[in-house]
Amino acid sequence: MYSQKGAKVSSIDVTTRLNYVDIPLSFHVNADGLFFEAGPQLGILVAAQDKAGSVSVDRKPLYNTLDFGYLAGLGYQRKTGPGIGLRYNGGFTNVQKSSTAGSVTVQNNIRNSAFQLYLTYSFGGR
Known part of the structure; x- marks a missing residue:
C-alpha cells in the first residue's frame, strides 16, 4: 500500500513529505x-522531500529507511460489492536518523501517525 505522510510547519512555510510503501500484516x-x-506494519521509505514555496529538496538521507x-481499524465489507474501512497507523521507530556533532548525538523523538480511509471491492468467491 502506498502512503504519503509528513508535516507542514506554517511559521516557516515548509512542507515535509515522506513517501512509503506500507506492508500491513493485519488480523x-x-x-x-x-x-x-x-x-503490525512495516513501512519502506521510497522518497522524502522538503518543499518551501516552489523549491523542493531531497531529504531521504536524513530519514530511516524502515518504519x-x-x-488498528474497522470497516464494513459485503460478500460481494463495495466496502469501506477506517484505519489508524502508528509508528514505533523514530522517523529521522540520529545526528552527531562532536561528542553529542541528537535523536529527535518524531514518529509517524496517520488515519487512512479506504474503499474496497469484493468480487465474491469461495
Missing part, C-alpha cells in the same frame, strides 16, 4: 460484514 475479525483489524509500527 481480521468478521461479524456479518462488519470487521475489526489490528496488527516499524502498528495498525
Whole structure:
C-alpha cells in the first residue's frame, strides 16, 4: 500500500513529505460484514522531500529507511460489492536518523501517525 505522510510547519512555510510503501500484516475479525483489524506494519521509505514555496529538496538521507509500527481499524465489507474501512497507523521507530556533532548525538523523538480511509471491492468467491 502506498502512503504519503509528513508535516507542514506554517511559521516557516515548509512542507515535509515522506513517501512509503506500507506492508500491513493485519488480523481480521468478521461479524456479518462488519470487521475489526489490528496488527503490525512495516513501512519502506521510497522518497522524502522538503518543499518551501516552489523549491523542493531531497531529504531521504536524513530519514530511516524502515518504519516499524502498528495498525488498528474497522470497516464494513459485503460478500460481494463495495466496502469501506477506517484505519489508524502508528509508528514505533523514530522517523529521522540520529545526528552527531562532536561528542553529542541528537535523536529527535518524531514518529509517524496517520488515519487512512479506504474503499474496497469484493468480487465474491469461495
